[in-house]
Amino acid sequence: MSAAGALELASGRRGRPLATYGAWLAAAVALGLLPRLFSSGFALTTMSLMGVMIVFTLSYNMLLGQTGLLSFGHAVFFGLGGFFTVHMMNVVEGDGAPLPLFLFPLVGAAAGLVFGVIFGAVSTRRAGTAFAMITLGIAELVSSSALILRRFFGGEAGVTTDRTGLVHLFGVTFGPQIQVYYLIASWCFVSAAAMYALTRTPFGRICNAVRDNPERARFIGYNTQTVRFIAFSLAGLFAGVAGGLAAINFEIMNSAQLGAAQSGAVILMAYIGGVGGFVGPIIGAILVTYLQATLSDLTDVWQLYFGLLFIGMVMFAPEGVAGLLARQQPLLQARQLHRVVPFYLLALLPGLAAAAGLSMMIEMTNQLTGHAPDGPAMVFLYAPFNANAVLPWLIAVVLFLAGTWLFLRAARLASAAYDEALATARMRKSAL
Amino acid sequence: MVEIVFISTLNGVLYGMLLFLMASGLTVIFSMMGVLNFAHASFYMLGAFFGFAISRHVGFWPGLVIAPLLVGGIGMAVERYGLRRVHRHGHVAELLFTFGLTFVIQQLVEMAWGKLPVDYRVPPSLDFPAFTVFSTNYPTFKIFELLISVAIFAALLLAVKRTRIGLIVQAALSHPDMVGMLGHNVDGVFMLVFGVGAGLAAIAGVIAGPALVTQSNMAELLGPILFVVVVVGGLGSLSGAFAASLLIGLVQTFAVASNASLASAFGSLVSQRAQAYLGDIWNVTVAQIAPILPYLLLVLILIFRPRGLIGARDS
Numbered sequence: 001m002s003a004a005g006a007l008e009l010a011s012g013r014r015g016r017p018l019a020t021y022g023a024w025l026a027a028a029v030a031l032g033l034l035p036r037l038f039s040s041g042f043a044l045t046t047m048s049l050m051g052v053m054i055v056f057t058l059s060y061n062m063l064l065g066q067t068g069l070l071s072f073g074h075a076v077f078f079g080l081g082g083f084f085t086v087h088m089m090n091v092v093e094g095d096g097a098p099l100p101l102f103l104f105p106l107v108g109a110a111a112g113l114v115f116g117v118i119f120g121a122v123s124t125r126r127a128g129t130a131f132a133m134i135t136l137g138i139a140e141l142v143s144s145s146a147l148i149l150r151r152f153f154g155g156e157a158g159v160t161t162d163r164t165g166l167v168h169l170f171g172v173t174f175g176p177q178i179q180v181y182y183l184i185a186s187w188c189f190v191s192a193a194a195m196y197a198l199t200r201t202p203f204g205r206i207c208n209a210v211r212d213n214p215e216r217a218r219f220i221g222y223n224t225q226t227v228r229f230i231a232f233s234l235a236g237l238f239a240g241v242a243g244g245l246a247a248i249n250f251e252i253m254n255s256a257q258l259g260a261a262q263s264g265a266v267i268l269m270a271y272i273g274g275v276g277g278f279v280g281p282i283i284g285a286i287l288v289t290y291l292q293a294t295l296s297d298l299t300d301v302w303q304l305y306f307g308l309l310f311i312g313m314v315m316f317a318p319e320g321v322a323g324l325l326a327r328q329q330p331l332l333q334a335r336q337l338h339r340v341v342p343f344y345l346l347a348l349l350p351g352l353a354a355a356a357g358l359s360m361m362i363e364m365t366n367q368l369t370g371h372a373p374d375g376p377a378m379v380f381l382y383a384p385f386n387a388n389a390v391l392p393w394l395i396a397v398v399l400f401l402a403g404t405w406l407f408l409r410a411a412r413l414a415s416a417a418y419d420e421a422l423a424t425a426r427m428r429k430s431a432l
Numbered sequence: 433m434v435e436i437v438f439i440s441t442l443n444g445v446l447y448g449m450l451l452f453l454m455a456s457g458l459t460v461i462f463s464m465m466g467v468l469n470f471a472h473a474s475f476y477m478l479g480a481f482f483g484f485a486i487s488r489h490v491g492f493w494p495g496l497v498i499a500p501l502l503v504g505g506i507g508m509a510v511e512r513y514g515l516r517r518v519h520r521h522g523h524v525a526e527l528l529f530t531f532g533l534t535f536v537i538q539q540l541v542e543m544a545w546g547k548l549p550v551d552y553r554v555p556p557s558l559d560f561p562a563f564t565v566f567s568t569n570y571p572t573f574k575i576f577e578l579l580i581s582v583a584i585f586a587a588l589l590l591a592v593k594r595t596r597i598g599l600i601v602q603a604a605l606s607h608p609d610m611v612g613m614l615g616h617n618v619d620g621v622f623m624l625v626f627g628v629g630a631g632l633a634a635i636a637g638v639i640a641g642p643a644l645v646t647q648s649n650m651a652e653l654l655g656p657i658l659f660v661v662v663v664v665g666g667l668g669s670l671s672g673a674f675a676a677s678l679l680i681g682l683v684q685t686f687a688v689a690s691n692a693s694l695a696s697a698f699g700s701l702v703s704q705r706a707q708a709y710l711g712d713i714w715n716v717t718v719a720q721i722a723p724i725l726p727y728l729l730l731v732l733i734l735i736f737r738p739r740g741l742i743g744a745r746d747s
Contacts, residue, residue: 064524068524070524070527070528072531122731122734122735123734125734125738126734126738128523129462129466129468129523129527129667130663130667132468132527133468133659133660133662133663134663134730134734136656136659137656137659137660137663137726137727137730137731138727138731140656140724140727141724141727141728141730141731144723144724144727145724148716148720148721148724260652260656264531264535267528267531271528301539301543303535303539304536304539304540304543306535307532307533307535307536307539308536310528310532310535311514311529311532311533311536314518314521314525314528314529314532315514315517315518315529318518318521318525362543365543365544366543369543369544369545369546370542370543370546
């Protein structure tokens with residue numbers, strides 16, 4: 001999706017159908033052409049996973065972003081959707097029923113919807129913090145049950161399937177990853193379009209009302225519990241689609257897919273991307289999946305970096321990456337962006353230095369504890385040194401502290417410059 | 433049978449008291465600040481690991497004092513420099529902040545002590561059987577755990593009911609804005625309460641560590657159960673949290689000791705074919721479903737009594 005199109009969607013302005021549909025058209029073309037640009041095996045598997053995660057994160061944002069419901073158990077619907085898809089595939093394969101593979105995410109959708117209705121009936125009686133805790137409890141209930149009900153969930157090993165064993169239409173076997181990519185990409189596109197359309201319906205608007213001011217929504221005659229319930233069930237449906245796609249992609253489902261780690265991952269993706277607009281979760285899913293794929297090769301404490309990134313976003317940029325981008329849009333329109341970019345670059349340098357210092361401390365600690373048997377010799381950013389020497393620690397601490405201090409100063413300058421540029425932009429707009 | 437009931441009751445009360453050590457801090461923090469501290473169980477884990485590290489160098493007893501103080505300090509720093517900053521972004525951001533914190537603390541603990549259980553031992557001065565009932569030796573350490581929990585419970589009760597700061601905390605539970613209007617330093621009280629809550633969780637960690645397994649997933653295992661305690665007891669109710677802690681402690685210990693299953697109860701009444709069809713559900717024992725019982729209780733409470741056992745407020 002192009003940056004301009006993304007911003008167009010993020011701002012959600014109406015009355016310009018070309019801009020809205022243009023963005024979707026561009027997204028469709030991009031989805032079609034991406035495998036031409038990045039055709040390596042690694043790129044294809046990563047992009048397939050991104051497609052799955054985009055659907056999953058968007059479905060999560062129907063709760064958190066659109067309806068203001070913080071759920072800690074969204075992976076339940078992802079996992080159950082996946083398990084039902086896998087079992088259905090195995091049954092159909094045995095029976096030889098003529099059902100093509102690309103219909104199977106519907107099984108996940110049905111499972112997600114059914115369980116969304118069941119668990120939604122219990123959890124959406126409450127909102128806010130109580131809702132969050134109930135979803136956590138239900139998630140624990142399901143994931144602990146998954147380990148007991150071994151026949152259905154396959155215990156620790158999980159349940160496997162073979163996606164090529166189904167009936168082949170037009171000679172498409174779904175053996176090669178590229179074919180699976182296109183299957184996932186089309187489902188991703190359709191689901192994203194459906195979820196976007198949903199935000200434009202009166203129901204979508206009432207969800208926003210329930211998020212922003214539940215009391216007032218009640219006063220104008222809406223049952224907030226019913227609204228929450230419907231939103232929860234529909235979010236379950238789309239999470240089920242994502243689970244079904246994951247099942248097709250991996251050809252295996254295990255109980256970890258519906259556990260706390262997966263529920264946590266979707267929160268991370270949605271929040272880092274930004275829960276305020278429709279595009280945020282897409283950015284988050286792409287970014288986090290990419291970082292996961294690359295960081296896990298570089299360091300074995302990559303999850304720590306994710307945690308720190310997440311806390312940093314919550315503390316300093318709660319509107320997420322999409323929110324930060326969307327804030328630049330009025331400047332872009334008024335041609336004022338050139339006034340703030342130098343300040344951003346000024347802040348970026350010490351910011352990178354601080355990040356490098358922190359990362360160096362983490363890696364050195366890790367070398368001394370987790371990799372204690374390997375000795376203190378290590379390499380960080382191509383520089384070899386000993387993790388128990390004084391000098392590297394000194395450098396790391398100085399980098400971190402000085403970088404942070406300079407970054408905070410530069411950030412203050414940048415924020416002042418932003419305010420000034422925004423004021424100019426507003427003045428020009430009102431002058432027009 | 434009497435033996436099982438006696439030992440299970442004792443263990444259940446002990447487990448319940450340990451749960452209450454943590455749930456009390458959690459529920460007080462929640463009622464005062466509106467923050468459900470996701471990282472509360474992480475403070476418990478930090479307590480256990482700090483206790484372990486200190487006990488290796490200077491012994492168990494100094495650890496029992498130093499580890500909670502350290503963790504309490506960390507808790508205060510988290511409140512002062514993290515939560516207070518996030519507060520203006522709303523409750524969801526606060527919840528997510530503590531959620532991210534659990535993630536980071538777990539990763540740090542794994543980095544420092546690895547993923548395998550550490551060898552955190554019962555101190556030799558308490559490592560002998562306290563008494564013998566029906567040929568079972570009951571360890572002194574468990575009695576000690578029970579005594580510590582009860583003592584802290586009593587001290588907490590006294591502090592809340594009898595001291596000036598306790599009065600302010602009590603008032604801030606229901607009317608935090610009013611307390612601020614009256615000129616009390618509510619921010620300071622919040623920080624203190626958060627620190628004390630974290631410290632209490634750490635005490636629970638130090639004394640539970642040697643008896644249970646001290647491992648980097650212990651926060652992950654216990655955290656959800658704490659939330660169940662707080663919801664089942666009624667959000668923001670201390671006495672509710674106490675009742676729910678004991679209830680869940682007893683339910684879980686009795687379930688673990690029970691070997692009953694549907695198969696053993698109704699085995700002769702149902703045909704073989706139906707049994708095969710029921711499969712896993714049929715043969716699973718109560719002991720096996722012990723881990724999910726708290727969550728079942730949660731769902732039942734939510735259906736039949738949404739405000740919890742003794743809860744006063746609805747949200």
